[in-house]
Amino acid sequence: MSHDDHPRYVALGDSQTEGLGDGDDIVGLRGWADRLAEHLAASTPGLRYANLAVRGQLAAQVRAGQLPAALALRPDIATVVAGVNDMLRPRFDADEVAAHLEAMFAALTAQGARVATVTFPDITRIIPVARPLSPRVTALNDRIRAAARRHGVAVADAALHPAVTDPRLWTTDRLHAAPLGHERIAAAIAYALDLPGSDDSWTRPLPPPDGRPSRWDVTTQEIRWATTFLGPWLGRRLRGRSSGDGRSAKRPHLLPVLPGQDLGDDRIGAPGTDGPHQF
Incomplete structure (x- = not known):
């Protein structure tokens, strides 16, 4: 238990942990980490929660920029989810990325935190044109599992369950979970942590959709996706830019989480701030 007897949950990661796809930057982002904090709060009175995630960050950036702040907050529970942005870069080294993740696992568990990852x-089941990246996903997942075993980290093994690639769980950009997808990620991590009220329902398929799209509809959707999302994404990479440039954590402070509370907006700088102001 933390020094002030309030249990603490700290989330580290990139856009998925920040909550992109579940809300927006105007009304506020929710995301799976907020949902997990809400689940924790239901059975953990006095829970304090901080979310240090920043969209677009690579695993090395999460380690360098977020880990020191996370350690300073002395979490009882921590989640570390990063690596997708690395896999999407032209140069990718699974060993290097996994080493950054393992360093975070090691530092947090050594301090006594219960750590979970995915x-x-x-x-390729979500983005067919990304087929060349499939070996990268497999390689990183294998290393995540091995590193997690070495440090006693709980793993929500989403890769084993085809249900998580249902398009209805993903936004139209296909890179970020939709609200239902964030709900399932939170449920998966809660199950990995064996939290009260968790179960394996997150692994089960959704009901069959009504009807099947025509080949023309599928082709149209692929063209629209490439022009709306893939083109701008490639443009940012060619210019050496990231969606996270100039951004900071949405919830850098340890703030109370009350059962039934909506964490979707107006969280930074709220009363009861606990912990460093920046990372």
């Missing part, structure tokens, strides 16, 4: 689904 494996990544086969993105």
